[in-house]
Amino acid sequence: MLDKIKGCDRLVTPADLRTFFETKRDSCSAVAAWSESTYKKVASNTLLVLVNAGLLQPTSPKGNYQIRAVPIPSALRQQLLADGLGYYLSLMLDV
Template sequence: MTSTSYVARTNNAFILTETVKVAQLIHQGVTFDEIRQQVIEEDLFQLRSLASRRRALNTVFHRLQKVDLSYIKLLATGITDIRRLTNLFLILRSDLLLRELIDEVLLDKLKRLVYTVNPADLRTFFETKREQSPTITKWSDSTYQKTASNTVLVLVSAGLLQAIKPRGNYEIRPIPVPGALRQQLLLDGEELYLRLMLN
């Protein structure tokens, strides 16, 4: 279920560790209510405030709902690269801005054999989206800045971008999608996401 609207991503951008922990519990047959109790009351995520625990849990639950159990299994049992890229796939499904950033900036540069992204590239992309989209135009400056920053941070956390000097510049790093995730995506007719993962 691919989202076709923009979502403000102001916190909990990648949270791989927390997503994996919940996927492992689901894989073991633990119920959502039991997971909620472990996160909120027993501090499974090791987050101090109750508000932080709730926010992180809501993000993870939203990410894992309506997902085929094969992706839960990949997150629960896969090696690090499989977990990282499965998590990226789940985020891509719900994040139109992230999909467009990859398509319009990263893939466009790779086509031209350019392997770096600079602050001007990112500023132009986000400002153009803000001008074109009534949804993004309505965001406060703070929400806009945090969402832009977190959108880039997702790509860094996933390993598709690597920070280089000078500050604010990134190297684009196409990584082969591990076989198990690649097969599952092809089986489910999700080839689009292989392209968005720079495969």
């Protein structure tokens, strides 16, 4: 998802979501060992959490989502940078 933001592409499609979760399945043996129903439930719940947190917003056509970056207060940004923790900004989608 961070790659999409860096490329100024804020649209997430079902294919993007499948690719993301398949990559996790391929890179982690614990995830690869999950049953298909567990895998689908985790993927669905992860998507639900991102939507409920306001980081993804459903759009038309159904199944597509818009990435919504949450503004980082300048005081927090400055403190993270001062503490040498600037890498957290990328986790907060502040690119």
